[in-house]
Amino acid sequence: MNRVKSFRAALACAVLAMPVMAGAQSLSGPVQTQQGKVQGAPGKVEGVTVFKGIPFAAPPVGDLRWAQPQQPAKWEGVRDATQFGDVCVQPPAPQRFPPNGATDSPNFTGMSEDCLTLNIWTPAKKAGEKLPVMVWLYGGAYNEGGGNAPFSEGDNLAAKGVVMVTFNYRVGPFGFFSHPELTAAGGGASGNQALGDSIAVFKWLKANVAQFGGDPNNITLFGESAGAAMNGGLVGAAGAKGTFERAIAQSGAWMGLGIAQMPKLADMEKRTLEAAAKINATSLAALRALPAEDIAKNFRGQGMIVDGKIITEDLSITFAEGRQNKVDVISGSNANEGSFTSSFGPPTTLASWTQGEGMRWGKHVDLGRAAYPASTDAEAAAQAPMPFSDTLAWHMRLFADSQAKTGNKTWTYWFTHEPPYDEGRPNLGAGHTAEIPYAFDNLAAPRTYPAGSSVTQMAGNPREEALADQISQYWVNFARTGDPNGPGLPHWPSMAELGPNETMILDADNKSGKGPWITPAKSELFQAMYDERVAQPLGIAAGGD
Known part of the structure; x- marks a missing residue:
């Protein structure tokens, strides 16, 4: 390991010493940030410069483990920004398909708690060009991921005229962790460290991205799943x-990927103390003294919660009452989000499907049967993955509807395109994560779990490349103006142009355009479930009234 790190250090010095060739790099000299100067390198696309491993916060180690991010230290001279930083502590998955893109790829340089770094791809030739900024938040069930994943490399998006940013946020029990002592120190709040990391990145960009050619007043977040x-x-x-x-x-x-209330701080503190008692380390000091491996082994991440400071109330209340941040939004999902769940457990039969009705639908069994009719084993097996997909679609539409009511530019989509899959691999259709290669215009990059579509059949395929160019251009146009539409693209209707069961369909073969969404019977079912499980307990008017 030391030999590898020594080689990387020598390589970094060699890169910094290399003369910059005319036309090979846009920002040819070091870029000044508030912490110090950084030197990047040419990207994979001509005219794009890449800066990697820039600290946006102090290392969250020792007494800063589980603290909200602190200001990064300044440095003297020019910092090498040609290598990705360490990814945050998480479980590798080298035997899974697809593997963990953060830990099981050629971009992996190490894993540690000292992981709060960001990466920038820019087509700018100079500071102050005011290009739109796009910031990627990776998925991974709040438990894995990193800004180094090959699928999220930003060269192709940057080449379309944006400053593209990825970063590492803390995951698992390092990024979503509550404790009574943390709450006391945080003025009544703890948890959501990963959200704090994200906000620290946005603030860092507000202060520094102009030096990389970006517009600090035009920052667009985009992310998938978690x-x-x-x-x-x-x-x-x-x-x-x-x-x-x-x-x-x-x-x-x-609400995550379903319909539920957000977890509460007190409940998460209790979970922490119960797990800590099992290893005789209940105090915050004792927990901070443990090796990272012990934390990862004995604790689970708690996900987004009502922490009392970053998120001050269940956000279903916030969105229902129109008090969310007034930002433009695109929200959507894929037609076969739940396809990967078909491999979990035994095959669904009509008997098992019927037996599970009460657990799935609660007191809304009649609505569930109307929305998902099944009278044979084959029909039951076909219906089994669909509630996951459709619940998520309904949630994404609720997001869009709520944001449209604030007067912001709002758009929604349904990705129905079925990419090709290699022989011997599960054909998940328009599955969970299937849209990511198209959004990044990165069809030649390894895929992210679970929808492992074919790299060899998609890269260079005119049909697939055209869709990737289309979707990525929608994303870039939206980042630029808040409207995804532009020359040469199928018209994307705004929320005002859509009926209750219509959406923007994203598909190849010139099928993109306004089309049918989930059925009215399904929409009625999910509204009833939301009213019962979320709206009524939280005091929100039922049915969105």
Whole structure:
């Protein structure tokens, strides 16, 4: 390991010593940030410069473990920014398909708690160009991921005219952790460290991105799954007000990937103390003294919660009452989000499908049967993954509807395109994560779990490349103006142009455009479940009234 690090250090010095070739790099000299100068390197696309591993906060180690992010230290001279920083502590998954893109890829340089760094791809030739800024929040069930994942490299988006940013936020029990002593020290709040990391990035960009050619007053977040849920949370979070202007949520929002109330601080503190008691380390000092491996082994991340400071109330209340941050939004999901769940447990039969009705639908069994009729084993097996997909679609539409009521530019989509899959791999259709290669215009990059579509069949395929160019251009246009539409693109209707069961369909073969969404029977079912499980307990008017 020491030999590898020595080689990397020597390579970094060699890169810094290399003369800059004319036309090979846009920002050819070091860039000044508030902490010091950084030197990047040419990206994979001509005219794009990449800066990697820039600290945006102090290392959250020792007494700063579980603290909200602190200001990064300044440095003298020019900092090498040609290598990704360490990813945050998380479980690798080298035997899984697809593997963990943060830990099991050629971009992996190490893993530690000292992981709060960001990466910038910019097409700018000089500071002050005021290009729109796009910031990616990765998914991974709040438990894995990093800004170094190959699929999220930003060269192709940057080449379309944006400053593209990825970063590491703390995951698992390091990024979502509550404790009574943390709450006392935080003025009655603890948890949501990962949201704090995100806000610290947005503030760092407000202060520094102009030096990389970006517009600090035009920052767009985009993310998928857990990253999309965090986007939804940040749109609603009082603690994130004024730190960004737009958000794209791909398959997730403030309730996560379903319909539920947000966890409460007191409940999460109790969970922490119960787990800590089992290892005889209940005090915050004792927990901070433990090796990171022991924390990862004995504690689970708690996800986004009502922490009392960043998120001050259940965000279903915030969105229902129109008090969320006034930012432009794109929200949507994929037609087969739940396809990966078909491999969990035994095959669904009509008997098991019927037996599970009460658990799925509660007192709304009749609505559930109307929305998902099944009279044979084959029909039951086909219906089994659909409630996951459709519940998420309904949640994303609720997000869009809520944001549209604030007067902001708001758009929604349903990704129905089925990419090709390699022989021997599960064909998940338009599954969870399937849209990511298209949004990044990165069809040649390894995929992220679970929708492992074919790299070899998609990269260079005119049909697939055209869709990737289209979707990524929608994303870039939205980041630029708040409107995804532009020359040469199928018209994307605004929320005002859509009927109750219509959406923007994203698909290849010129099928993109306004089209049918989930059925009215499904929409009625999910509204009833939301009213019972979320709205009524929280005192929100039922049915969105």
